[in-house]
Amino acid sequence: MNKIISAFAVGIVFGIGLTIAQMVNPAKVLSFLDLAGNWDPSLAFVMGGGAGVAAIGYRLVLRRPRPVLADVFQVPTRTDLDAPLVVGASLFGIGWGIAGLCPGPAIAVLALGYTEGLIFALAMLSGFALYASYEKHKLKTK
Secondary structure, three states: OHHHHHHHHHHHHHHHHHHHOOOOOHHHHHHHHOOOOOOOOHHHHHHHHHHHHHHHHHHHHOOOOOOOOOOOOOOOOOOOOOHHHHHHHHHHHHHHHHHOOOHHHHHHHHHHOOHHHHHHHHHHHHHHHHHHHHHHHHHHOO
């Protein structure tokens, strides 16, 4: 139960931060992505600030003997680039460029009742389902 409550609290704080930073505003995001036109660099500061805080937090939390709400840390060990990573990152970028939303802000926008957020979330869930189906099929053929 503590995991659910903490995940909910972190999600709320994250959603509030995305809203304050206007990352839930597709027009603002698309202005950031428009390097050749009317570029708005303000979201670079949001992302840089987030990356900085995450880097510091990551270093601090790994000094602990174990996580607060889990038995062990789940730290990624792979460092290689493979085709699924490159394709997934490309699809993420294309979707972000088309919609002006990525998954976190899309979920936050759902709470605001925007139709665009609902369409994006449905498309995202469809993509998840297609990928899961592909992986399931791939495992059956091996």
